[in-house]
Amino acid sequence: MTRRQLVSLTGCWISSAALRASGQSASPPGNASDADITLRIGETTAELAPGRSIKTVAYNGQVPGPLLRATEGKSIAVDIFNDTREPQMVHWHGLHIPPDVDGAHEEGTPHVQPNDHRRYVFTPRPTGTRWYHAHGAAGRNLHKTTYSGQFGMLVVDPKNGDPSNGAGSGQYDLEIPIILHEWDGYFTSDGDIDYKLFSINGKMLGAGEPIRVRRSQRVLFRFLNASATMSHRLALPGHKFNVIALDGNTLASPRTVPILDLAPAERVDAFVEMDQPGVWILGELLQPQRSAGMGIVVEYAGERGAPRWISPAPFTWDYTFFGTGFGAAVDPSKAAPEPDGRFPIVIRPGSGHQWTLNGKSFPHTETMVVKENRRYRLIFDNQSAEAHPLHLHRHTFELTKFDGKPTAGVFKDTVVVPAWKQVEVDVTTYSPGPTLMHCHQQFHMDFGFMMMMQYSG
């Protein structure tokens, strides 16, 4: 593991354990804080490329926010300073932490008020690629919350074992975060949201440092789609992705794919064998988006020339491909156990931009009432022409059925329910307290696509 090479690429990971050991904190200069991690929310100007700067709100004046590492089961203190004029909320996505620190006002997490700060103390778990981001309504303002620069990656390392990899047990020569985002959103003439600029790790294609690799290296990429509204498909010509984790959760066995598909909030951990020397573009399949910035250069040592893009052969991303026993005859003994309860959720468009769940929009949606330590099945029936990345806070769920196909062994916190399809997931209720479930497409979430899960006594 050559951590230093990562430093030159994207700035260093901030490990709370290392910081605590050295008596320092991850604070920006001028802060007298004894926290493990300090995030200052404030306006900043992000240079996506020479002459292409964006005014946005970000963490510690940088886009993405600092790369954070924590150790599973080890308590951390996070100080959040709000240097903006609006209340702010930071959500810790994919962690099983209590509702008062999770970062959703609907669950009871207090906002950080303007010119104020709050300390959040929690114990990160489970291991894997997690992230943190602004949480709240943006409405028709395409510059707020998840449209802004308020996003960053948090890797939770296992207590024992290889600290370079929270997602698997392999050895990697390099570990590279790949964080997608768009900028300058606008409404198209047919009412969709599009963007003028795109970035990976805060830089437009060609504007940042290339990912420098050598032949025969095995590189672990941690992909995060930090988009507010947009799914992305990525390829690295000449190479394959060996997917080892989805949403940070390890798969039973790696699966090799030519293309990655990431909806808003989804993560994919994949390693790549560097065996095709050249200068390549790791980027979005759509050419207009690559041209507007959605790509990053991968450069082998000793290779020169313009980075190459070759369109990959068609490939359909399917979660069940990553399940245990994919391709084998269905073994009834491996099927998901009968749940203790079922929650059918029918998704339909409402009037205007509204979305309805079983006919109602938040805050009028029904509440899923559960008991602790049970297994419940959420049955999503998407009666609409749009895909929805469904996210359940503070829990991990297991896919049990995707578009009619039974599956097991795929654990996620965000699942895409494609247009006109049905998806079933089982959630084990081990994380008491109010829990938010919502579409991670910001414009859907803001227009009624949320509901609560509550634990009963």
Ligand SMILES: [Cu+2]
């Ligand atoms: Cu949606």
